[in-house]
Amino acid sequence: MDIASAAPELDALAVVVLNAAQTEDVLFGNEGLVSRLVPGAVVLMCVTVAPDYARSAAERCASRGVHLLDAPISGGSLKAANGKLSIMASGTPEAFRKARPALDAMAETVFELGDSAGTGSAMKAVNQMLAGTHIAAMAEAITFAMTQGIDPASFMKVIPHCAGTSWMLENRAPHIVSGDYTAHSAVDIWPKDLGIVLDAARASKFAAPITAAALQQFLAASGMGLGREDDAAVAKVYARNAGLKLPGTDTQS
Amino acid sequence: MDIASAAPELDALAVVVLNAAQTEDVLFGNEGLVSRLVPGAVVLMCVTVAPDYARSAAERCASRGVHLLDAPISGGSLKAANGKLSIMASGTPEAFRKARPALDAMAETVFELGDSAGTGSAMKAVNQMLAGTHIAAMAEAITFAMTQGIDPASFMKVIPHCAGTSWMLENRAPHIVSGDYTAHSAVDIWPKDLGIVLDAARASKFAAPITAAALQQFLAASGMGLGREDDAAVAKVYARNAGLKLPGTDTQS
Incomplete structure (x- = not known):
């Protein structure tokens, strides 16, 4: 039985897709599931999206009697498989109540961030802002260290x-030290997620120069053809610019 | 007895001052101590300085038969008082041997980073690059969060x-959450330390755009007259630009 056929029997539906466009398609597209859910069901929207999108999705669900919990997740595939995710959740008390059994199954930690959709996505954006910036800053520092005679292992x-x-x-x-860029989380996540951050910042007239600088480095990595590599590959941008040879790479990239 | 008079009796001298200029004065100025130390004594240079300066100081000490351990410290005043510092040390085996009793008294952790002065200072620069960038990134994120309806406590x-x-x-x-900008480590540390980093980067033709962006925010904080406040006050730059009221501050700064 496919999910569209099953939808009328669901109490809760967790949406875990890549971005807002896929979420829109799954929930509100031609085959959208919201129209098939029964009133009183809850959608757990576990996608990293703009806070404004989360609010819009919640309003459209509500207009059909469906609850939406704005519930972006953090923790990666391994924690997801083990029910150990962190979830940054916001939504109406009723959305929380309906979502509770699913939250309990999926998450180790649920941060309850208020009674309206949008705050969960905002907190996720704040986390991604720091996480992406810290990856790029690490890459900047580990390659700067090489110019000063300090190898990545040291x-x-x-x-x-x-x-x-x-x-x-x-x-x-450690991915840079071992030269292993097998993607756990890919470079191309960051143009998307830091894009969400900087779009929201711009809409609020908020200047975020450090995040903006970090985004440029991920864009350069993506432009170098590294979008599907592990996001630690942003170090290759610095290595190429400075003529450095990273561990495990054949050339000065 | 002042330290100049005592110098001939010292086996080891730890120099813990603000910057290279003060170090130069203490060690090599008109009243400089290196000329008063006996050959075989060791200078522990515990100051954050440029790697090139550390190499120059070691050479000039060596020309007088004095050892120099390039030994910048990390941990702040409380850890210093309790002998719990981390020290990033490099120098000749003889410099390490002579410095060992002093290192044991001062430090909880000594990273031994090679047999020549400069590497200790380089590692300290790498650490400061990340530490300063992370403070400014935190300030950027906690104020961005406010624009998205998330208060600093949340x-x-x-x-x-x-x-x-x-x-x-x-x-x-936590300093921002509590609105307490009593300086543990002051804003003005960062124009100095990130200046050391970016001077070394420039000399190596290394582009460090994220660190450069972070430095601008600390310079703006210093320009706002906040140089002596705790370095978390870099958040006030963001708050002023975005019209936000930080906890414990009277106005939109």
Whole structure:
């Protein structure tokens, strides 16, 4: 039985797709599921989207009697498989109540961020702003270190124990040390997610120069053809510009 | 007895001053101590300076038979008082041997980074590059969050538990939440330290756009008259630009 046929029997539907365009198609397109759900069902929208989009989706669901929980997730594929996600959730008390069994199954941590859609997506945007910036800053620092005679392995022995560390540094810098760019999270995530951040910032007349600089580096990585590689490959932009040879790469890229 | 009179009796001298200019004066100025030390003594240079300066100081010490350990420290005043510093050290084996009792008394962790002065300072520069960038990125994110309806206290409840966190975020964001800008580490540290980083980067033809963007925000904070406030006050640059009222501040700054 396909999901469209099953929809009338669902109490809760979790949407985990790549972006707002896919979400729009799944929920409100020609074969959209919202029109097939029964009134009182809840949609858990687990996608990283703009806060304005989350509000719009919630309004359109409500007009059909369907609840929407704005519930972007964090944690990656391994945590998803193990029900250990973090979820940044906002929505009406009724949306939370209906979504609770699904939340309990999926998440280790649910941050309850208020009674209207949009705040969950806003918090996710804030997190992505920092996460993306920290990956690019790590890449900038590990390659700068090379210009100063410090190889990536030596960087990795020291910096994670010092005030300059970040969650992303500890998670991604090992990929550079080992020269393994198998994508756990791809470069092309960041033009999308930092784009969401900077669109929202621009709409609020908020100047975000550091995030903007980080985005440029991911765009350059994508332009180099690295969009499907692990996002630590943003270091290759710096290496190419500075004529450095990263571990495990054949050339000065 | 002043330190100049005591110098001939010292096995080891730790120099903990603000910058290279003060170090130069203390070690090599008119009343400079290196000329008063006995051959075989060691200078622990615990200042954040350019790697080139560390190499120059070591050479000039060596010409007088004095060892120099390039030994910048990390950890702040509380850890210093308790002998719990981290030290990023490089120098000759003899410099390390002579410095060992002093290192043991001062430090919880000593990273041994090679047999020549300069590498210790280079690693410190790399750490400061990340630390300063992460403080400014935190300030950018916590104020961006405010434009999206997320107050700093809510930011602090969520982000430290997510992939967007950093050591500096967890240490400095609480100052913004509480509105307490009593300087633990002042804004004006960062134009100095990120200046060291970007001077070294420029000399190596290394483009560091994210660090450069972070430096501009600290310069703007200093230009606003906040140089002596805690470095979390870089958030006030963002707040002023975006018309936001930070916790504990009287006006939109």
